[in-house]
Amino acid sequence: AQSVTQLGSHVSVSEGALVLLRCNYSSSVPPYLFWYVQYPNQGLQLLLKYTSAATLVKGINGFEAEFKKSETSFHLTKPSAHMSDAAEYFCAVSDRGNYQLIWGAGTKLIIKP
Amino acid sequence: EAQVTQNPRYLITVTGKKLTVTCSQNMNHEYMSWYRQDPGLGLRQIYYSMNVEVTDKGDVPEGYKVSRKEKRNFPLILESPSPNQTSLYFCASSFFAGGDGELFFGEGSRLTVL
Numbered sequence: 001a002q003s004v005t006q007l008g009s010h011v012s013v014s015e016g017a018l019v020l021l022r023c024n025y026s027s028s029v030p031p032y033l034f035w036y037v038q039y040p041n042q043g044l045q046l047l048l049k050y051t052s053a054a055t056l057v058k059g060i061n062g063f064e065a066e067f068k069k070s071e072t073s074f075h076l077t078k079p080s081a082h083m084s085d086a087a088e089y090f091c092a093v094s095d096r097g098n099y100q101l102i103w104g105a106g107t108k109l110i111i112k113p
Numbered sequence: 114e115a116q117v118t119q120n121p122r123y124l125i126t127v128t129g130k131k132l133t134v135t136c137s138q139n140m141n142h143e144y145m146s147w148y149r150q151d152p153g154l155g156l157r158q159i160y161y162s163m164n165v166e167v168t169d170k171g172d173v174p175e176g177y178k179v180s181r182k183e184k185r186n187f188p189l190i191l192e193s194p195s196p197n198q199t200s201l202y203f204c205a206s207s208f209f210a211g212g213d214g215e216l217f218f219g220e221g222s223r224l225t226v227l
Contacts, residue, residue: 009153032213043117043203043218044156051213090155094213100171101216105155 002027004093006104014112019063019078021107023091026072033074034092034101035065044090050074061085086111115140119204119219126194127227134189134222136204144207144214145187146171147179149200150221156203162187194226 007022025031033050048059055067061084065076076089091104117138126132138145146161148171158171162181176198178190187206191198202222207214 036216041220043220044205044216045218046215049213049215100158100161103155103157105153 002031002093002102004091004102004104006089006091006107008107009105010108010110012110012112013081015083016080019076019081019085019109021076021089021091021109023065023074023076023104024072025074025091025093025102027093031093033065033067034094035059035063035074035076036090036092038088038090038106040087047076047089081109081111083111083113085109115217117204117206117217117219119202119222121222122220123223125225125227128195129193132191132194132224134191134202134204134224136187136189136219137185138187138204138206138217139185140206140208140217141184142206142208142217143184144209145181146205146207146216147177147187147189148203148205149173150203151200159189159202191224194224196226198224199226200224 003026005024035047036044037047038044048057050057050067058064063078088106088108090106092101094101120135143164147159148156150156157173159177160179162168204219205216207216
């Protein structure tokens with residue numbers, strides 16, 4: 001069965017520093033991959049998704065993620081963290097032909113002034 | 114404005130008292146789903162619906178019921194709530210039943226069962 005692992009339940013970075021949130025999936029067949037963000041007291045919203053076009057995917061708010069098949073990874077990055085990026089980030093995957101999303105446990109991003 | 118609306122946003126109830134959390138979307142989406150979010154466990158799917166009158170169990174359906182009589186509404190029913198159903202609940206909808214489609218989420222309903 002498909003699974004998703006997000007390394008680190010909490011990641012802390014200084015404002016202006018690089019943000020790297022890790023996501024690994026278990027499928028041997030390239031799936032659809034997503035990153036969602038949850039700001040405090042809000043629902044989740046889509047940051048970006050990979051659906052087999054370019055392996056480097058650009059999303060909203062300056063975030064991007066790179067699909068690496070050999071590493072079964074889809075890590076999320078942002079060159080320079082902003083205080084407004086403080087939120088919880090979820091990686092999710094769905095198998096092609098399967099209609100359900102499998103979710104990672106989430107990573108809370110903390111931004112230090 | 115395109116949105117998914119859940120009510121109530123906050124609810125405290127007691128064990129065994131039936132409750133319903135409503136969910137409505139105004140985007141004409143076919144697919145709707147309920148999730149619960151618990152610390153360290155991410156999102157777990159409770160039930161989903163591919164279209165009107167079509168519902169299926171997700172990963173954690175025990176203790177919950179749903180119905181999909183109209184395309185826009187997908188209420189979550191707790192017939193006899195128990196403390197282990199204390200959680201943050203999200204309703205979501207999509208044009209497509211997962212796959213590469215974007216999910217649109219409501220703002221969440223925080224339920225406490227005493």
